[in-house]
Amino acid sequence: MPSTPRDTPRRDSPRRYAVKLEDYRFTFDAGAYHYEVTNPLVLHPDYDTLLLAYRRPLQGGPRRQVELKRVNMLPGRDARASAREEVRLAALLNHPKISRVHDFIVHKGIPYVVMEHMKGCFLLSVMHAAALVETRLSPAFAVYVAAEVADALEYAHNCETEEGTPLRLVHRAVGPLRIRLGADGRVKLCNFGAAYSELAGRMATPRDLLRGDPAYIAPELLRSMFAANESNADPLTPRELDGRADIFSLGLILLEMLTAKYPLDPLGLVPSRPATRFPPGLRTERPTWISLEFLANRVLSFGPEEIESETELVPEGLRAILRKALQPNPANRYSTAAEMRDDLRFYLRASGASGFGRLELEEERKAILNEATERKLLAAQTIERGVLPTPEELLDNGQTY
Structure with missing residues (x-):
């Protein structure tokens, strides 16, 4: 199959948005946990806003990285009720190929769904x-x-x-x-x-x-x-x-x-x-x-x-x-x-590719991201933030991202 670049704009072509990272770095307590929001993962008007955060029990325990999905306020739908429904539904989905949902929280009047984060x-x-x-x-x-x-x-x-x-x-x-x-x-x-x-x-x-x-x-x-x-x-x-x-x-x-x-x-x-x-x-x-x-x-x-x-x-x-x-x-x-x-x-x-599995998928994924970094195409990655490795990470073969 020939290697041909896309010749037409995608529906989600990269667009620039002014982002103040300090607006996405804050801490708060909700329920039985302390949350430390470190940076946005997805900030794009066409998708759900996803924030990366660390979550730690207030009574002590390990700190784990999670995603906070901001629930949109839509006319005709109650955001909090929608978030609760998603958590109720997710509690019934227990499968290794489906991301887990942990909780529903509210911070400053904004409802969030707390989700598993997989590196x-x-x-x-x-x-x-x-x-x-x-x-x-x-x-x-x-x-x-x-x-x-x-x-x-x-x-x-x-x-x-x-x-x-x-x-x-x-x-x-x-x-x-x-x-x-x-x-x-x-x-x-x-x-x-x-x-x-x-x-x-x-x-x-x-x-x-x-x-x-x-x-x-x-x-x-x-x-x-x-x-x-x-x-x-x-x-x-x-x-x-x-x-x-x-x-x-x-x-x-x-x-x-x-x-x-x-x-x-x-x-x-x-x-x-x-x-x-x-x-x-x-x-x-x-x-x-x-x-x-x-x-x-x-x-x-x-x-x-x-x-x-x-x-x-x-x-x-x-x-x-x-x-x-x-x-x-x-x-x-x-x-x-x-x-x-x-x-x-x-x-x-x-097709003779029966041996293709997790290892092969990860090798191909990393190779593509590495090449994008080496060709200095970092600036084009605007949908999911912080995905492409830095040049320093490329030198560290033990680094995963």
Whole structure:
């Protein structure tokens, strides 16, 4: 596969924002813990604000690094109730490939979700660094990451309450900034803050609010929003939504990793199909990099022709997986994340990459970040702060980051 840089702006192209680091260095007590916030991890208007902090029991004990996710105040939703719901849901998710959520706290009236921090970086950071040094992630890297995420999704989709009641959980926001690559090669799915579930007492989503990440949204989510807008019905009934929506999102991420190109780029080929009439007043939980109407029609028109065009340079075995994962009709997709996971793992074996694992993933990740540093591309890394190693760290082979 040729090594070609991205030739069009990504939805999350680096943008500069004035940041006063002293505003993100403070201490406070909440609940049974003392928190020392050291620096921001993610500061970007299109994503959740993540702060790095040390957490220590007030009664004494070890100090551990955590992430604090600031919960946004959205019209029609109560931020504190939303944070509590996320913590309640996360307490039921106990899987090595899903990041843990520890607590919900409030500081100066601002609610935060306290989450596990795994040293390493987000998949988005590696994808950005690879584009900056004009290289592509290896197919084995992309397939291994996707298989690990599919394994996490299979568990989440089948999770039950303590009483054995199915949660029917759907992540709804699977994206490169919600996939964490550890410094030891582990892969974890993060941030279930936009998840749909049938957890008792859950908050209803306002009819005019599109939750999750619009850049990787499944078409049936948009169709259900349009239908609900017209009929004043609940847009997220179990009939309309299940884990196959997350499979579509993961398919888009896999395609992007393999081609080094965002599949729904506005400069891509848009088929000559009638545009869907966009409901007035519909809004998203996160800002969109292009108009929501354009993005929605791009998602709804992404069909077999586009998949064949986008995967022209992808190995045939992977093309078959992508065709199935990205079917516009969820009935034609993988019925479970486990089926997609198993096909991805079979591809690794059949392609002679069965030995690709944590060690190989970490070696490739570090090599890309090292090259970005050596070529003095540090300034371009603005989504996740402090990921690229310093020149001093490059000289220390024992340093991990």
